[in-house]
Amino acid sequence: MNINLIVLGKLKESFWREAQSEYLKRLQGFAKVNIIELREESFTEKDLAGKIKTKEAEKIITSLPKDSFVVVMDENGKKFSSVQFSKHLNVLMDNKIGNITFIIGGPLGLDKKILDLANLKFSLSDLTFTHQMARVFLLEQIYRAFMIMGGRKYHY
Numbered sequence: 001m002n003i004n005l006i007v008l009g010k011l012k013e014s015f016w017r018e019a020q021s022e023y024l025k026r027l028q029g030f031a032k033v034n035i036i037e038l039r040e041e042s043f044t045e046k047d048l049a050g051k052i053k054t055k056e057a058e059k060i061i062t063s064l065p066k067d068s069f070v071v072v073m074d075e076n077g078k079k080f081s082s083v084q085f086s087k088h089l090n091v092l093m094d095n096k097i098g099n100i101t102f103i104i105g106g107p108l109g110l111d112k113k114i115l116d117l118a119n120l121k122f123s124l125s126d127l128t129f130t131h132q133m134a135r136v137f138l139l140e141q142i143y144r145a146f147m148i149m150g151g152r153k154y155h156y
Contacts, residue, residue, distance in 0.1 A: 001031040002099045003142060006063055007135055008056055008106035009040040016132045023139035030146040033139075036063050040106045049108045057111035060103060068101040069119050072110060073134060077121030082155060085141060086148035088120075102138060104131050 011017045020035075027033050038059045041052045064070070069092060080088060092100060102122075103114060107130075115121065124137055147154035 001093055001097075002034065002065075003027075003031045004034045004036060004065055004068065004099070004101040005104065005135065005138070006036045006038065006060055006101060007104045007131065008038050008060075009131055010037055011132050011135065013132070016136055019136045020139060023136070023143050026143050027139070027146070030143075033142075035135075038063060043108070050111075053105075053108055053111035054113075056106060056108075057113045060110075060114055061117075064103075064117070065099055065101055068099045069097045070117050071100060071102045071120045071122050072115055072118035073102060073104045073124065073138065074110065074115060074118075074121040075123055075128065077123040079123050079125070082141060082144050083148055086145035089142070089145045090149050104134050104138070106131055 011020060024033055024035075038056070041055045043049075043052045089100075103110065103118075105114070124134060124141070129137065144155055
């Protein structure tokens with residue numbers, strides 16, 4: 001299975017980079033994980049958010065791997081428990097979905113074009129997180145899902 005994360009922006013702080021590196025290492029035995037970092041558009045309060053999101057959407061669309069099951073991280077998306085998320089990921093694997101792409105937007109969120117591409121809109125929580133936090137939390141939940149599938153003690 002290939003898991004892609006398309007993300008806007010870099011992990012600036014070393015502790016987020018270290019956490020990401022740890023989860024990528026842990027995931028090696030379960031899936032090939034590819035992180036596609038795209039440059040965020042610079043903006044000021046005077047800029048129109050829609051215009052910025054449109055520019056970012058164009059970058060995301062050109063970076064989207066073909067034949068991908070697209071999961072958009074969205075505050076209004078479906079919420080899963082860790083066990084439910086694991087079961088959902090397992091169903092995708094059983095259905096021979098070999099390429100799953102998670103998309104995490106920048107500070108302004110995602111353009112409607114990207115939301116419309118989604119096979120699934122997924123929310124990590126009712127809380128709002130920075131996109132840096134969301135990236136690490138998502139990687140942890142993907143790892144947890146594989147641990148649950150394997151009946152491993154990590155989750156319990």
